[in-house]
Amino acid sequence: MPAGSRQVPWFPGAILLALVVTAILAPYLSPQSPTDGNISRKLIPPVWMERGDWEHPLGTDRFGRDVLSRIIYGSRISLAVSLVAIFVAGTLGTLVGLISGYRGGHVDAFLMRLTDIGLSLPIVLIAVVMVAVSEPSFRNVILVIALLLWPRFARQIRGETLAIKEQDFVALAVVAGRSSAWIISRHIFPNVVPTLLVVTTLQVGFVILLEGTLSFLGVGVPPPNPAWGLMIADGRGYLATAWWISLFPGAAMLLTVLAVNLMGDWLRDHLDPKLRQAGAVTVTDVPVETPVEPPVGATPATPSGRRAGL
């Protein structure tokens, strides 16, 4: 995907900023309590509809809880769960990747076999079963997601480590008698940070969707927490009469994941050109003979005129 624009994409940037601010300032922004509802005010439609009022701008659910307030507080859950899960998975995966790439040999073979297995599992299915039988809770959701996600980090970081390992400054450090731990932490790790950042951003969206899916299926964040997935599930039985219960939290989730993904794409194109080819096959797969002459016909040769984002 070509991307010419150098400036930070404003659309995903603005949404992400708004999201973070919303999550931090949730208590000040929400008009009502996210968990306490007034049962006599249940199933009130959004403000622009008949019977709607400004007290509940996006309506209320079947317990009379304010939908807007729950969405606002829900942003905290989405962000917290995905950030913590990714932090755990990223730490583990980076560690495995660094060690595997630097050590090579049997250690590498073993760790990469493990990674391959991890990558080959049907993640959603396994996650559902894992959380379901281990009692749904914040901790379990985070642990399960982290457990299933670390191989994605390990694979990328290992590849990067292999390339960095061959460079002169690493050889010099070895000659200077530095320990492996020192070399990995001082010389190699700083150089994989851009890749790590890109991989992290590209995974955030996936994790938010995964958490949402688990919560929706009733095997994620436990009620009455205002997780977006739970809210969408809550509204399932009321699609015909109270569609707003499901529609708005889903829209919030879509917007969030969209912004994160666009940001991830942009970061990938600008921080780490190597990842652009995406997938396990990297630099080696580039054909040796690239046509110098621009192809004739409908396809313009240079991507310079194209803008990133939507």
Next chain:
Amino acid sequence: MARYLIGRLAQTVLSMLVVISIVFVLTRLSGNPVFLLLDVNATARDQEILTRHLGLDKPLPVQYALYVANLARGDFGNSIISRRPVVEHIWERLPATVELGFVAMFLSVLIGVPLGMYSAVRRGGMLDTGARVFAVLGQSMPAFWLGLMLILFFGVVLGVLPAGGRGTIWHLILPAFTLGYFTSAAILRLTRSAMLEVLGSDYIKFARLKGLHEQVVLWKHGLRNALLPVVTFAVLLFVQFLGGAVVTETVFAWPGLGRLILESITTRDYPIVQAGVLVLSALYLTGNLCVDLLYSYLNPKIRHAGR
């Protein structure tokens, strides 16, 4: 090649063993089905008999060994609730899942390939931009929410399509689209880039120089060559549909394997959960294996890269 083949095969078997172990450990360590099956008046003696009957009195490693041995013989045990063999339950539900996966794959190719092709031909045009929006949205869309919104629009507001269940061809449209949307976006991107590559090649130039009709150039000379990675990918998708069926089947009350698993989790019917996850995982892993082998057979560059 033989070494790669054996290695890849061994990895699939290992992955399957990991799935078996995860599923076994999890389902045995959580809660005791004996309390669920007996009512409150059951005596300690009743509990003991049932525990022994279900084989739950033996130590976990023994239970595990027995379980793997039974699996090897194709014996998945009986459902705790219905007492019928688990295999029967699985066979009942599997066709619905495969049917849905198949139609979803078909639909996503049907949407993705033409869109991807024309956005490559008219690069930077309206359709290309539209297709990109479609693709980006597809990768960010919560599938369960999309399903509900489709039900809301086509089932409730317009009232033209059924909201759930299985039966006529109309019942298939919404769940298949929900399942296939994400992947039609992926197919679109894949077709687009494959097509761009092909369109820049000499033989396309030559075909145009020969004065062939543009549609012939595109469909016969272009798409045919761009299609190979797309088709391989479509098979991979079908396999992933099986793994992701839990969500869509739940939303649309589709009587498939995914929904059976979720129902059985609620009733703590372990044997069914185990068997369901194992069957879906086995299909998933085998499918992935086939695709990988096909890829490496077709493309020696992949065969030797990164290993």
